[in-house]
Amino acid sequence: MTETTVATIDDKLLTKRLGKAMFRSRLRAFMLVVPVLLFLLLSFVIPILSFLLQGISDDTFSSRMPKTTMVLSEWDAVSEPTEEMYAALVADLKVVRANKTIGKVATRVNRDKPGTRSLFTSTGRKIAKIEPPYKESLPGIKKKWQDIEVWQAMKTASRKYTPGYYAAALDLKLTSDGSIVRQDENRRIHLTLMTRTLQISFLVTIFCLLLGYPIAYLLATLPVRSSNLLLILVLLPFWTSILVRTTAWIAMLQSQGVVNDLLVYFGVTDDGTRYSLIYNKLGTLIAMTHILLPFMILPLYSVMKGIPPSYVRAAKSLGASNWTAFWRVYAPQTIPGIGAGAILVFIVAIGYYITPALVGGQEGTMISNTIDDHMRKSLNWNLAAALGGVLMIVVLFLYWIYDRFVGIDNMKLG
């Protein structure tokens, strides 16, 4: 055989030459993608990593209150605070009062023990005139400084690297001695939100599949001219702003909206008992299904387009009824499209934000709305990062499950 003769003539030289040639072509390929790699690194990878890092690191307290941080790290969190600790606290408070960052410190501690914000700000106003021994004079300004829980909250807040935010994202709580316990009953919200997000995304995926499959089939089997027209109709929503489409659903579904008017007109319900179709989970489901439908239809269509009609014909000529031919021969070949469409819809849905914010009301909002809240209203970026991190882990986990049972290579996007 030629292979063996070549190998015996000059085995090493050949490998070397091949390696060299391969290296050059690889280098060229690499140079071509360098710009986009740099772009992605700067605009995508680094920002996301640094943001995710905020979920576990927080130096709001430790950087501004270095002396307190030091003494707190030696404190056992149960014994009574010493004069030395009070002195360190006062020294730090004077600094943050002077450079006007005391509000940030107060907010930080307030997260671990609600109600301490005013303790810091009002103490700050009088801190300049305070005299030692601080163990007496500080509680003199505010009696609450004797509360050991305040000190414990400060100890927790002083940790630079903390699992506290991830714990909070999972409705757990980091105590001052470093152990993790469940959050108080009335503050457990994230897990509910997370399950609701998964549930809504799952339902939207199912609805998109049920609605999209027949349309994709029609698109793939119709003659080209009519299928192109239909395809434009499918794509039309893509060219309209999401905001406009969502608002249109509000006009349709609200209690004085088109759908309810029609229902009243046809006597399905009467004026007093109009259905609440929006500002709840149902509203989110309807609007999101509509908006994400094209993401399901397009991969399905592209897969179905590639299935020659001869397969179903062959099945029928072999004696299969229409239903059997569809179920046994056609449907299994569309699995790559179902997988691709379902993954696309699910992943887009799980991070969906504008639509649930507008039509979700109380029970129809999703985890990203909470993340947004923490980003823009409560300014707790660390918790936002931790929630985002949890969301990402969940998605990766589902992706892994999908790969195990369906196979990622079995997916066809276009």
Added chain:
Amino acid sequence: MSDNPLVRFQNVQKSYDGKILVVKDLNLDVEKGEFLTMLGPSGSGKTTCLMMLAGFEPATYGEIYLNERPINNVPPHKRGIGMVFQNYALFPHMTVAENLAFPLEVRKMSTSERSDRVKRALDMVQLGDFGNRRPAQLSGGQQQRVAVARALVFDPDLVLMDEPLGALDKNLREQMQYEIKHIHENLGVTVVYVTHDQSEALTMSNRIAVFNDGVVQQLAAPDTLYERPENAFVAQFIGENNKLRGTVTDLDDGYCVVKTATGAMVYAKAVNVKKVGDQSTLSLRPERVVVDPEPGAVQNMFEARVLELIYLGDHIRTRIALLGREDFIVKVPNSANHAFLAEGETVTVGWLQEDCRALD
């Protein structure tokens, strides 16, 4: 024609768009156990006929009978016709054995009988060890055999094949032609075969229906088609053919005289001419032209000039200028004492009146 053909097309017409008839008034009987080939150029309506027979396209007009039963309203899966598609249409998500078991499964056959039959069918196409492979793991020829086995595994009376060998290379194609022919002979199944390759049609068929423009031009056995074509299209389509055009000047007892544009008189066999004064195309096979004939041995003798010689081993293909045409082909056999010709030389050529057929 026999009294009870397996398939009968009766005045069948087909139009896809309501304007153009792609099949015009088809009347065709397929006998039991026959290997019938539909042969014709691209777009002549062969696939359309097959699709109507299989039930995937409705006939616009006319009736198709299977076993003397009209089947226009019988859905494809109830017709019990096996079919081999050009792209094989093996189900990619099933193994070879599952593909073969599929028609048995939908017929609710027991598991043991199923595996029996699948094994027999695979052995028939010499693929006994390939049952567990996926179609994508087979070569083109192997896939082709699986497709044939699958179309036969449920013992249909009739199998349709639409250019099943179109995607194979020449050697494999010839090998498969023989295999399909042998399977047909061994099983006695009726086959309707579609191809646009005339040598394939000649090799395999009992009878060939030559299609052109939605009409069957001639339906006959291979040798009849070659030796006694009924019209100019068939003569041209099957094998090589020299054409001369002219006007009929005399017609008597199945023979005629045709006067060509150069004024020469050609004696020919009247096959498809109706009366004196008609235009006619004369058809003459290249191997029936004799170089330097004995005077009196042939009715037609003319002077010709040799234009081109191509050496092809067993014969020498010679292009000559004759009776105003420059594309006249003569096959000079490379026999013991054949004529040695040189380009530019003038020679006498001739042929029998019998061999020159006057067509429409």
